Amino acid sequence: MKHLRAINQKARRIDDHVASQTDDVVALQGPPQGQQRPHVPMGCSLVFSPGWEVDSAGGTAGLCQPVERDLYDCYITCYWPAQVPDHLNNYPDWTAKCAAATKDWRNIDLVFP
Amino acid sequence: MNQYRLGEFHPFGGGRFLYLVPSAGIFELDDACRAVLSRLEKGEASREELAAIAGPDVVDELHQAHAITTNGFSPQLQQPPADFPLQTLVMNLTNQCNLSCQYCYEFGEDKVATPDGKPKFMDFETARQSVDYLLTSSEGRRAIHITFFGGETLMNFPLLKQVVDYASKKAAEQARAIDFSLTTNATLLTPAIIDYLSENRIGVTVSMDGAKESHDQFRVFANGRGSYDIIEPRVRALIKQHKTRPITARVTMTSQAMDVLGTYKHLKHDLGFHEVGFAPVTTSPNRLYSINESGLDSVLDQFRSLADEYRDHALRGKHHGFSNVSDTLAELHQGVSKSHPCGAGLGLVGVGPSGDIAPCHRFVDSDDHKLGHVSTGLDRARVSDFLGRGHINTKTDCSTCWARPVCAGGCHHEAYVRYGDTGHPNLHYCDWIRGWTGTCLEIYAAIVEHNPSFLQHFADRKAA
Numbered sequence: 060m061k062h063l064r065a066i067n068q069k070a071r072r073i074d075d076h077v078a079s080q081t082d083d084v085v086a087l088q089g090p091p092q093g094q095q096r097p098h099v100p101m102g103c104s105l106v107f108s109p110g111w112e113v114d115s116a117g118g119t120a121g122l123c124q125p126v127e128r129d130l131y132d133c134y135i136t137c138y139w140p141a142q143v144p145d146h147l148n149n150y151p152d153w154t155a156k157c158a159a160a161t162k163d164w165r166n167i168d169l170v171f172p
Numbered sequence: 173m174n175q176y177r178l179g180e181f182h183p184f185g186g187g188r189f190l191y192l193v194p195s196a197g198i199f200e201l202d203d204a205c206r207a208v209l210s211r212l213e214k215g216e217a218s219r220e221e222l223a224a225i226a227g228p229d230v231v232d233e234l235h236q237a238h239a240i241t242t243n244g245f246s247p248q249l250q251q252p253p254a255d256f257p258l259q260t261l262v263m264n265l266t267n268q269c270n271l272s273c274q275y276c277y278e279f280g281e282d283k284v285a286t287p288d289g290k291p292k293f294m295d296f297e298t299a300r301q302s303v304d305y306l307l308t309s310s311e312g313r314r315a316i317h318i319t320f321f322g323g324e325t326l327m328n329f330p331l332l333k334q335v336v337d338y339a340s341k342k343a344a345e346q347a348r349a350i351d352f353s354l355t356t357n358a359t360l361l362t363p364a365i366i367d368y369l370s371e372n373r374i375g376v377t378v379s380m381d382g383a384k385e386s387h388d389q390f391r392v393f394a395n396g397r398g399s400y401d402i403i404e405p406r407v408r409a410l411i412k413q414h415k416t417r418p419i420t421a422r423v424t425m426t427s428q429a430m431d432v433l434g435t436y437k438h439l440k441h442d443l444g445f446h447e448v449g450f451a452p453v454t455t456s457p458n459r460l461y462s463i464n465e466s467g468l469d470s471v472l473d474q475f476r477s478l479a480d481e482y483r484d485h486a487l488r489g490k491h492h493g494f495s496n497v498s499d500t501l502a503e504l505h506q507g508v509s510k511s512h513p514c515g516a517g518l519g520l521v522g523v524g525p526s527g528d529i530a531p532c533h534r535f536v537d538s539d540d541h542k543l544g545h546v547s548t549g550l551d552r553a554r555v556s557d558f559l560g561r562g563h564i565n566t567k568t569d570c571s572t573c574w575a576r577p578v579c580a581g582g583c584h585h586e587a588y589v590r591y592g593d594t595g596h597p598n599l600h601y602c603d604w605i606r607g608w609t610g611t612c613l614e615i616y617a618a619i620v621e622h623n624p625s626f627l628q629h630f631a632d633r634k635a636a
């Protein structure tokens with residue numbers, strides 16, 4: 060809502076409820092229509108994530124090696140049900156050596172379950 | 173054509189905020205919204221007229237939030253599910269007490285308990301059944317609580333220890349968290365008991381009415397001697413040694429003890445309690461110690477000055493120990509909208525020494541209010557009678573009151589003592605409730621405006 064600002068937790072739920080009734084489904088690539096709400100680009104090429112189809116420059120030169128393909132981002136941010144080391148229970152440190160994905164992606168280890 | 177009119181709400185913060193009823197949502201308004209609302213204060217208006225004032229999307233938003241309406245009906249609150257999972261069990265370890273406080277709801281002039289022929293002390297078998305009952309009836313909850321109560325809780329301290337052992341073991345087996353607290357008059361505290369309470373992270377609430385003079389008015393031994401001198405050193409030792417949980421004081425206000433500011437100062441600053449909560453005595457109105465209307469006004473004024481102090485602390489990001497404000501702010505921040513005034517008979521039950529289940533600790537040992545037994549569980553018919561009476565939808569006096577999301581008619585026990593019916597709204601407190609809720613909303617507005625991060629404290633605080 061634009062004119063009423065939700066203040067307490069219940070008001071935020073009302074706001075969400077109203078939004079869910081009135082807003083259209085918004086695809087990942089489009090800017091949210093109507094009111095602007097925080098929108099986190101999840102798993103898109105706006106952020107550098109080794110494994111995705113384009114690199115940070117929009118080309119393919121900086122793509123990671125096939126073995127990491129579709130892995131890194133699934134591990135952290137993506138809902139995609141890929142077989143990745145899970146960062147909650149078993150491999151919390153999988154990407155520990157990868158401080159900046161653009162530079163250190165080679166340090167992402169292989170794991171053998 | 174649809175005619176719009178005002179929905180139900182309470183404006184505060186100079187008209188910048190709305191507390192919506194019954195949803196309990198709090199919204200900040202912009203000027204366009206305010207223009208629409210002030211038009212509707214003069215009477216109904218058409219959509220066209222309102223849209224001309226502020227634009228159609230403003231009208232839509234206000235309508236979606238139910239701040240304005242076309243049919244004049246507020247949405248009704250639903251019934252809670254019949255198998256509402258238990259969260260807290262109040263275990264009355266004994267109904268015996270070494271004090272004889274005149275106003276006591278268990279033994280005093282307005283008692284509801286009928287303890288004749290029932291055990292005076294709970295035995296381990298009953299306590300074990302109570303714990304098992306709590307564990308099975310709270311399925312799905314990760315964290316559960318046991319509150320020890322009395323009588324004087326510490327008169328059955330050996331059982332308390334057994335229950336803590338047994339319940340902790342059982343909860344651990346199910347990978348669930350359990351915590352304990354107790355209420356005591358502090359007369360029987362010893363260094364060993366204090367150490368035990370601290371080691372086992374048992375929260376302690378001390379019933380205490382202030383400095384010696386007001387405390388000794390009612391909190392007396394059977395021979396009439398006041399208990400202040402006995403408990404003062406014990407309370408100091410408790411606050412000093414018990415560091416694992418906040419220690420709180422609970423004050424019962426009477427016509428002879430209405431000095432809120434002095435009492436708070438003494439308990440918080442002289443003795444060092446973490447938090448201090450106040451509640452007026454529950455009594456029929458003709459008792460000498462019952463607080464009359466002008467007394468309540470004076471109490472509310474004092475509450476307000478203490479609440480102002482709280483606000484100033486909060487704006488500087490500091491804790492203030494006046495728990496009546498914290499509790500209300502937590503409810504306002506979460507947007508609690510109650511179908512029932514409290515968890516009694518829903519998430520909370522009281523269990524007496526006999527194993528009888530009561531809606532809460534105040535009804536323990538009363539045959540009229542028995543809801544079941546820990547060995548056999550709840551009597552569904554009695555529970556639904558109790559909850560049916562207590563539901564806000566049945567309290568017609570409350571149906572137009574803006575404070576009903578937080579009040580829902582008030583304490584069932586208070587209602588029973590005053591009106592002989594647990595489902596009667598506590599109409600003798602309405603001015604108080606609305607006055608107090610309004611005060612807390614103003615504090616809330618000040619915090620939202622000047623130190624919103626302080627509200628984080630209330631996001632998870634258990635609202636009553």
Ligand code: SF4
Nearest residue numbers: 570573576579581602
């Ligand atoms: S008891 Fe009074 S203050 Fe409480 S909801 Fe009912 S009318 Fe309002």
Ligand code: SF4
Nearest residue numbers: 514516532583584585
């Ligand atoms: S508010 Fe009254 S009925 Fe509810 S738990 Fe407290 S004493 Fe019992």
